[in-house]
Structure formats: structure tokens, C-alpha cells
Amino acid sequence: MITRRRSHLRAWALLGALLGATGTAWPAEAHQARAQAPALCTSSREPALAARMSQDIAAALKDRDGTVSVAVHDPGRGLRCRLGDTRLYDSASIAKVLILQAVLGRAEELGRAPTRLEAQRMKAMITRSDNTAATDLWQKLSRARLNRVLREAGAQDTVLGHDRYWGLTRTTARDQLALLAAVSRRTQALDLMGQVVSSQAWGVTAGAPRTVKVHLKNGWLPRATHEWRVHSIGIARGTGTTGTAAVDYRLALLSHDNPTMRYGVRTLEGVALAVHRGLAGGTAARGFTPGHRISETPDGSVPSGAPGPLPPAPPHPPQEWGTFPGTVPPSRTARDRRRAPRRPRSRPSE
Numbered sequence: 001m002i003t004r005r006r007s008h009l010r011a012w013a014l015l016g017a018l019l020g021a022t023g024t025a026w027p028a029e030a031h032q033a034r035a036q037a038p039a040l041c042t043s044s045r046e047p048a049l050a051a052r053m054s055q056d057i058a059a060a061l062k063d064r065d066g067t068v069s070v071a072v073h074d075p076g077r078g079l080r081c082r083l084g085d086t087r088l089y090d091s092a093s094i095a096k097v098l099i100l101q102a103v104l105g106r107a108e109e110l111g112r113a114p115t116r117l118e119a120q121r122m123k124a125m126i127t128r129s130d131n132t133a134a135t136d137l138w139q140k141l142s143r144a145r146l147n148r149v150l151r152e153a154g155a156q157d158t159v160l161g162h163d164r165y166w167g168l169t170r171t172t173a174r175d176q177l178a179l180l181a182a183v184s185r186r187t188q189a190l191d192l193m194g195q196v197v198s199s200q201a202w203g204v205t206a207g208a209p210r211t212v213k214v215h216l217k218n219g220w221l222p223r224a225t226h227e228w229r230v231h232s233i234g235i236a237r238g239t240g241t242t243g244t245a246a247v248d249y250r251l252a253l254l255s256h257d258n259p260t261m262r263y264g265v266r267t268l269e270g271v272a273l274a275v276h277r278g279l280a281g282g283t284a285a286r287g288f289t290p291g292h293r294i295s296e297t298p299d300g301s302v303p304s305g306a307p308g309p310l311p312p313a314p315p316h317p318p319q320e321w322g323t324f325p326g327t328v329p330p331s332r333t334a335r336d337r338r339r340a341p342r343r344p345r346s347r348p349s350e
């Protein structure tokens with residue numbers, strides 16, 4: 001597909017800069033951009049680790065088609081990785097993490113634990129990616145509350161899906177990383193994200209050693225445009241290779257323009273392997289998810305035939321009145337009276 005191939009070349013224009021002079025042959029676009037693109041991973045405390053991870057992530061994306069965004073944060077090491085992390089994607093089922101955070105936050109504000117029904121819905125929504133449960137919770141949340149959750153987390157670009165279409169929420173890897181930071185402070189949220197059924201536990205789990213637990217949520221959805229969206233976000237906690245160093249980092253991997261779900265999962269897992277190798281080390285508990293274990297069935301977060309995002313509202317027409325702040329336009333009747341020719345004042349009869 002031509003568009004996918006072009007996006008592949010555009011991605012290499014950035015990735016070529018990450019490896020510098022390694023003797024590898026790069027496309028012409030990569031050669032031209034080499035001096036301009038910033039490092040993928042940065043760390044004031046461990047710059048050598050950041051440089052190595054930049055190379056490993058770039059190598060994982062070599063020859064992969066599609067559009068991929070990466071956001072990683074390890075607060076303990078002061079390390080961040082960013083690749084296209086402000087690009088917008090349809091959320092698909094990772095929007096359920098936002099719903100989870102909003103429901104738990106509302107219960108906390110009301111000074112109570114989640115109701116039994118809320119707890120049942122949240123568990124089904126996160127561990128099995130149940131869409132009916134997600135829709136029920138979504139419809140009981142106001143848009144004002146959901147937007148406040150995003151704002152308080154520091155998410156800057158996420159736009160909620162219209163009506164009941166929470167799966168069409170538009171988001172970025174950077175915003176998902178911010179939301180994960182907020183979610184990581186809620187024990188109940190972490191518990192649920194640590195119980196995802198094995199058939200859906202692909203993506204950011206790939207490459208994690210046995211000493212590290214990955215709490216995750218995935219999304220997988222094909223649409224008429226951008227083919228398959230395949231996303232995986234997670235929080236990794238545990239101990240490193242020495243058994244004493246604490247491990248605590250977050251990663252958000254988003255993608256679209258994938259020809260199949262399997263292809264997208266393989267791309268994201270290559271990045272996840274590089275991240276876990278750099279930040280946790282040790283022998284991976286599992287490698288790539290076998291192809292036969294990846295279903296090509298969509299996550300159902302957006303019903304087939306659902307309309308896309310609503311177009312932006314048209315600009316307001318120019319106003320004749322109220323140019324200055326605080327002024328109020330007069331009624332049409334009053335305006336018409338001012339414009340009408342004045343009648344001569346009648347005089348009392350003598």
C-alpha cells in the first residue's frame with residue numbers, strides 16, 4: 001500500500017538519526033534528517049542507557065510498516081523515550097483506562113468504595129475488555145468529569161468520543177503516559193490491570209522478566225481508514241536483575257496503518273522487548289506472542305458502521321454588535337426601531 005510505504009519512509013527519517021554513524025545504510029530521507037532529529041530516549045542520570053535504548057528501539061522498528069508512537073517514562077532513572085508521542089489515534093479499548101480512573105475518582109470524592117455493580121463492571125471492562133460494561137459506565141459519567149480526569153492527569157490533547165462511542169476517543173501516547181501515572185496511584189486499578197486474561201495479555205508484556213509484573217490494557221480495532229489500530233499501554237513494577245533494585249516504569253505504544261492485528265502486535269512487542277531489556281534486564285519470561293494466539297477479531301470498541309468523529313463546529317458568524325467585552329446585542333425589535341426614520345413629534349391640538 002502506497003500510503004503505508006510512505007509512512008514507513010517518514011518514520012525512518014526520524015529513526016535514522018537515532019543510530020548516528022553506525023555503518024548502516026539509510027534511506028535518503030534518513031540521511032537528510034540525521035542532524036535534525038532529537039534522541040529518542042534521554043536521561044540526565046544514565047545517558048549511556050538512554051543511548052543504548054534509542055538504538056534498540058530504532059532497530060526494533062526497522063523495516064516495519066505502519067505508524068507507531070512510543071512514550072516511556074522511568075522516574076527513578078530520569079529516563080524518557082519519545083517517538084511521535086503527540087500523534088492522535090482512535091483509542092479503541094484503551095479508553096477503558098480513562099473510564100476506570102473516572103469511576104474510581106468519583107467514588108473517592110463521594111467518600112465511598114465503588115458499588116458492587118461498579119466493581120463488577122470495572123472488572124469485566126478491564127480484565128476481559130467487556131464493551132457492554134464499558135458503555136454502561138461511560139454513560140453514567142458526565143463529559144465534564146471525564147475531561148476533568150484528563151486535565152488533572154496532565155493529558156493535553158485527548159478528545160472524548162462523541163455520544164456513546166468511547167472507542168473513538170482521540171488520544172496520544174504522551175497523554176496515555178500521563179493517565180498511567182495517575183492510575184498507578186490507585187491500588188484497585190493496578191489490581192484489575194494485572195488480571196487481564198491471557199489471550200489479551202500481549203504487547204507491553206513481551207520481554208518482561210519474571211521478577212516484573214506488567215499491569216496493562218490493550219486495544220485492537222480496524223476501521224475504513226488507517227486499517228488496524230493496535231495499542232498497548234502498561235505499568236511495569238517489580239525488581240531488576242539483582243533482585244534488590246526496584247523497577248517502576250510506564251510505557252504507551254500506539255499504532256495504526258497495520259495490515260493485520262498480528263502485524264501490529266509483532267511491531268509493538270519488538271519495542272516492548274527493547275524497553276524491558278533496558279530497564280529491567282534479566283531473562284524474558286516470554287518473547288513474542290505466537291501468531292496462532294492472536295485473533296483477528298476486533299475488540300468491538302466501536303460498532304461496525306459507526307460514524308467517525310464529529311466535524312469541528314463551524315466558526316461563529318461575524319457579529320455587528322458586542323465587539324467590546326461585556327456588551328450585549330440589543331433585541332431585533334429595538335435595533336429596527338433605531339434604524340426606522342423618525343416621525344415628527346405630534347403637537348397637542350390648540
